[in-house]
Amino acid sequence: xxxxxxxxxxxxxxxxxxxxxxxxxxxxxxxxxxxxxxxxxxxxxxxxxxxxxxxxxxxxxxxxxxxxxxxxxxxxxxxxxxxxxxxxxxxxxxxxxxxxxxxxxxxxxxxxxxxxxxxxxxxxxxxxxxxxxxxxxxxxxxxxxxxxxxxxxxxxxxxxxxxxxxxxxxxxxxxxxxxx
Numbered sequence: 540x541x542x543x544x545x546x547x548x549x550x551x552x553x554x555x556x557x558x559x560x561x562x563x564x565x566x567x568x569x570x571x572x573x574x575x576x577x578x579x580x581x582x583x584x585x586x587x588x589x590x591x592x593x594x595x596x597x598x599x600x601x602x603x604x605x606x607x608x609x610x611x612x613x614x615x616x617x618x619x620x621x622x623x624x625x626x627x628x629x630x631x632x633x634x635x636x637x638x639x640x641x642x643x644x645x646x647x648x649x650x651x652x653x654x655x656x657x658x659x660x661x662x663x664x665x666x667x668x669x670x671x672x673x674x675x676x677x678x679x680x681x682x683x684x685x686x687x688x689x690x691x692x693x694x695x696x697x698x699x700x701x702x703x704x705x706x707x708x709x710x711x712x713x714x715x716x717x718x719x
Contacts, residue, residue, distance in 0.1 A: 540553055540554065540555055540556060540567060540568070540570065540573055541553070541554040541556060542573075542577050545624075545638045545640075545650075546633065546636070546638055547624065547626045547631075547633045547636060547637075547638045547656070548626075548631065548632065548633055549578075549653040550624055550626075550638060550650070550651060550652055550653060550656065551577065551579065551650070551651040552640065552648055552649070552650060552651075553568075553612075553648065553649040553650075553651060554646075554647070554648055555567060555568055555647050557647070566647065568614065568647075568649065569612070569672070574651075579610070579651055579653075580610040580653070580654070580674050582610070582674040582675075583672050583673070583674065584609075584673060584674055584675050584676050585671075585672075585673045585675070585676055585677065586670065586671060586672050586673070587670075587671045587673070587677075588616075588668060588669070588670055588671070589668065589669040589671070590666075590667075590668045591618075591620075591662045591666070591667045591668070591669075592665065592666065593662070593665055593702055594662055594663060594664055594665050594667075594698060595661065595662060595698040595700065595701050595702050596661065596662045596667075596701065596702045596703075597659065597660070597661040597662075597687055597696065597698075597701035597702065597703050597707065598659055598660055598703075598704070598707060599623070599657070599658055599659015599660060599684070599687055599707060600623070600625060600657040600658065600659040600684055600685045600686070600687055600689075600710070601657065601658055601659065601682065601683070601684050601707075602627065602655075602656065602657045602658065602682075602683050602684070603675065603677075603678060603681045603682050603683065604681050604683055605681075606681075607675045607676065607678040607681040608654040608655065608675065608681075609654060609673045609674050609675040610651070610652065610653055610654055610673065610674040610675075611651075611652040611658060611671055611672070611673050611674075612649055612650070612651050612652070612671070612672040612673075613642065613649060613650050613652065613658070613660075613669060613670070613671055614642065614647070614648070614649040614650075614669070614670050615642040615643050615644050615646075615648075615667065615668070615669055615670075616644060616668045616669070616670050617644050617666060617667060617668040618643070618644060618662065618663070618664040618665070618666055618667030618668060619641060619642065619643035619644065619645075619662070619663040619664050619667060620641070620642055620643075620660045620661060620662045620663055620664075620667050620669060621639055621640075621641055621660060621661045621663060621696065621697050622639065622640055622641075622642050622650050622658075622659075622660045623637055623638070623639040623658070623659050623660065623661075623694055623696075624637065624638050624639075624650070624652050624656045624657065624658050625637045625656060625657040625658075625685070625692055625694075625713075626655065626656055627655050627656060627657055627713075628654075628655035628656075631655070635691065635692065635713070637692055637693070637694055639694065639695075641663070642660075642669075654674075657683075657684070657685050659687060659707075661696050661697060661698055661701060662698075663697060663698070684706070684707065684710040685710055685711070685712065685713040686710045686711055686712050686713075687701070687703070687707065687708075687710070689712040689713050690712070691712060691713060692713065
């Protein structure tokens with residue numbers, strides 16, 4: 540695997556290095572030792588799948604607070620989506636900055652998202668499926684969110700008029716005077 544640090548400290552792009560032959564390909568997508576060598580949290584408490592029927596579906600911007608703050612590893616297994624993270628860590632030099640990347644079934648990339656980041660995505664194709672690995676269990680009472688189009692963050696989403704849940708659409712702007 541190739542590990543490329545994003546502009547937001549602690550967040551990484553992971554590219555598999557496939558071995559190809561006449562049968563197809565094989566690639567490692569997770570290795571506790573390799574992730575650990577890059578200073579990444581290697582705990583996996585839960586894996587989830589998100590299937591999205593329509594292009595333009597937007598989920599986010601979600602995060603969990605302590606003691607259930609979580610690390611996520613996100614990958615596209617079908618279709619494509621625009622993945623976005625926002626650094627909410629109070630002492631981070633990149634606090635309130637965001638990073639976006641297109642993850643597709645074809646590029647097989649993954650995004651490693653450390654604790655203290657809000658996360659969201661917007662699908663670029665119908666029938667897009669996303670696989671998650673998380674370091675903590677889902678805890679609704681520790682779940683939080685910020686508005687997907689908060690002007691203080693300035694994310695440029697690729698598809699206008701997103702399809703969203705009522706919950707995600709009801710999140711408020713981030714109070715930039717507070718930590719997560």
